[in-house]
Amino acid sequence: MDRKILKIIPAVLVIFLLTGISGCKSDRDEEFSFKGLEESYTINRFKVLNIPANVPGKLTWSIKDSIISEGSELDFISPYAKTYPLTLKIEQNGNVKTYQSTIIVNKEPGSYSKYIASVLDFRPAIGQFTNEIPEYLAGNTANTMLQKARESLIGSNSTMISLGGFGGYVVFGFDHTIPNMNGRDFKILGNAFWGNNANDPRSGSCEPGIIMVAYDRNKNGKPDDNEWYEIAGSEYFKNTTVKNYSITYFKPNETKLPVPGSEPWQTDIEYIKWQDNQGNTGFKTKNGFHDHSYFPLWISDASYSLSGTRLQNNFYDQSGNGSYWIGKSYDFGYADNAPNNDEASNIDISWAVDKSGKYVKLPGIDFVKVHTGINQEAGWLGEVSTEVAGAYDLYIK
Ligand SMILES: [Ca+2]
Ligand SMILES: [Ca+2]
Ligand SMILES: [Ca+2]
Known part of the structure; x- marks a missing residue:
């Protein structure tokens, strides 16, 4: 093997490790910027509840076993007055964090028309x-x-x-x-x-x-x-x-x-x-x-x-x-x-x-x-x- 290449490899490795470390650091900073979910959220029927997470990584929002969103924020709406158990899973660099909350949907005051308004x-x-x-x-x-x-x-x-x-x-x-x-x-x-x-x-x-x-x-x-x-x-x-x-x-x-x-x-x-x-x-x-x-x-x-x-x-x-x-x-x-x-x-x-x-x-x-x-x-x-x-x-x- 050419000696020149052997000399280059350690240099490349060092650069790789440095970028790797700095990449981890910034990810971790952003992860910590997410303060977690509230204990519960309350919203009326037919109103959109927005819960921003806006953290990097793979996000999975679920109600019981069904995934309702994989976006960086959740827009939740329901026509039913009931309580939903909410789970948010965040996967970053192989680490998984899970957050639990509850969405309480109340009957709206007054009533809506189902027809064109x-x-x-x-x-x-x-x-x-x-x-x-x-x-x-x-x-x-x-x-x-x-x-x-x-x-x-x-x-x-x-x-x-x-x-x-x-x-x-x-x-x-x-x-x-x-x-x-x-x-x-x-x-x-x-x-x-x-x-x-x-x-x-x-x-x-x-x-x-x-x-x-x-x-x-x-x-x-x-x-x-x-x-x-x-x-x-x-x-x-x-x-x-x-x-x-x-x-x-x-x-x-x-x-x-x-x-x-x-x-x-x-x-x-x-x-x-x-x-x-x-x-x-x-x-x-x-x-x-x-x-x-x-x-x-x-x-x-x-x-x-x-x-x-x-x-x-x-x-x-x-x-x-x-x-x-x-x-x-x-x-x-x-x-x-x-x-x-x-x-x-x-x-x-x-x-x-x-x-x-x-x-x-x-x-x-x-x-x-x-x-x-x-x-x-x-x-x-x-x-x-x-x-x-x-x-x-x-x-x-
Ligand atoms: Ca508009
Ligand atoms: Ca539909
Ligand atoms: Ca017609």
């Missing part, structure tokens, strides 16, 4: 039910229409609003945080139903809407931009799904000469011009069943744009002659995509992903946004449009 925004796309559900009256503004959406959606006697074609949306909130427990946490009501004569099982009037959720992390009562996450439904990771799709609708001249199509119901096949960010453009058709304007009349701009995740078209002509169109229900994770009594109308907050498609762990959610996820006209049925008819927390009985 607020509607923050409503902007439908163009559609045959736009200006009808809810109804536009001359002179109504965006604010008037928002107020009408509130009257429709808030509380237990909610009724339907239509979001129109792709991108039309509504944003609503609850008077408490809906907790993210094991399994599905909340339901969105729509008007989907199975087709009596549909050949495919689980198909009919299914008009899937993309669901976004927000956890009010900074507790300012608002869904801030960085608090939104998309519910990754069954189609999210497929290459047939288009992320960041955007469409622009141009205000039609309602007095222009209509261009009738070959079908008797096609009143004007050049009714509303649209253009998307994928290089496509075309016209939305006005049909003979809806004579009013399909463009939201309270929007005075010459055009407006809507964007978000777009799903593959789900409607097809089962009859082959245009008489019977049918929409296939997607498996899970969408609004107005399955009947209200079907499990597919229930949503698990654990399906939420960030903008890069990575699952996020939310303790719960305070706000929901739904937008129509399909850009398709299904023959005489008209555009596929998501309807929202209410929503509720599955944990409040």
Whole structure:
């Protein structure tokens, strides 16, 4: 062996030992900076209890035998008034320290509504039910229409609003945080139903809407931009799904000469011009069943744009002659995509992903946004449009 190498080895060893020692020292300092858990914590139902540990190493938070978090801090929420035994295990450099505590969850004073408590925004796309559900009256503004959406959606006697074609949306909130427990946490009501004569099982009037959720992390009562996450439904990771799709609708001249199509119901096949960010453009058709304007009349701009995740078209002509169109229900994770009594109308907050498609762990959610996820006209049925008819927390009985 070369003598030079032999001389180098002890020098390398010394450096390694020095860095090793200094590394240990800093870790130990930070370990000691953790003062341990309180003897107990008290929180009301549906409120998030935050316990920071913020120490290096592998952290494991457990209630009895089940691990509830491996994060540097714990966000704990429960819909049940009960006492939970909490264990925090910290592993550092092969050393394990275990801390015990108790979380006491009390029944809140007063009572929460399980239903929608607020509607923050409503902007439908163009559609045959736009200006009808809810109804536009001359002179109504965006604010008037928002107020009408509130009257429709808030509380237990909610009724339907239509979001129109792709991108039309509504944003609503609850008077408490809906907790993210094991399994599905909340339901969105729509008007989907199975087709009596549909050949495919689980198909009919299914008009899937993309669901976004927000956890009010900074507790300012608002869904801030960085608090939104998309519910990754069954189609999210497929290459047939288009992320960041955007469409622009141009205000039609309602007095222009209509261009009738070959079908008797096609009143004007050049009714509303649209253009998307994928290089496509075309016209939305006005049909003979809806004579009013399909463009939201309270929007005075010459055009407006809507964007978000777009799903593959789900409607097809089962009859082959245009008489019977049918929409296939997607498996899970969408609004107005399955009947209200079907499990597919229930949503698990654990399906939420960030903008890069990575699952996020939310303790719960305070706000929901739904937008129509399909850009398709299904023959005489008209555009596929998501309807929202209410929503509720599955944990409040
Ligand atoms: Ca859940
Ligand atoms: Ca907020
Ligand atoms: Ca519908």
